Amino acid sequence: MTEKKRGVTLDIIEVVAPDRVDGMRHLNVLKPNLIRINGVPVLVPKDSSIEIEPITSTDAIVVRMSMFVGELNIGFETKGEPLSADEKAEREVLNDYVSTQGAIITDAGLQ
Numbered sequence: 537m538t539e540k541k542r543g544v545t546l547d548i549i550e551v552v553a554p555d556r557v558d559g560m561r562h563l564n565v566l567k568p569n570l571i572r573i574n575g576v577p578v579l580v581p582k583d584s585s586i587e588i589e590p591i592t593s594t595d596a597i598v599v600r601m602s603m604f605v606g607e608l609n610i611g612f613e614t615k616g617e618p619l620s621a622d623e624k625a626e627r628e629v630l631n632d633y634v635s636t637q638g639a640i641i642t643d644a645g646l647q
Contacts, residue, residue, distance in 0.1 A: 546599060547572040548586060571603070579604040610634055 549570040552560050568586065571578050580586075580603050589598040611627030619627070633639070 543596065545572075545574050547575075571601070608634070610639075 547570070548566070548568045549572070550560070550566050550568050551570050571580055571586075580601060584602040587600040589595075591597050608631060609627060610630045611623065
């Protein structure tokens with residue numbers, strides 16, 4: 537069965553004490569201290585920004601942010617099969633390259 541692709545659920549939250557919620561809503565200012573992707577909290581650098589492009593009804597929501605990544609996997613997989621030894625080795629080479637050289641990944645591929 538093919539896994540249905542969908543956008544992530546991104547929560548950008550400021551956790552405040554219950555007695556401060558009403559006052560904070562009137563300020564219309566948010567200083568996030570909790571970021572979740574698909575319900576999983578992620579760490580972001582202290583002074584980094586979160587950029588959200590204008591939202592229209594016909595476009596995807598584009599959000600740019602930095603986050604700390606515990607494990608990065610870039611590579612190929614065979615549909616429906618566990619990674620072979622060759623695929624694991626190739627993924628390690630790609631991960632090593634990206635970790636030392638950096639990368640931009642677009643529809644055209646790894647650059």
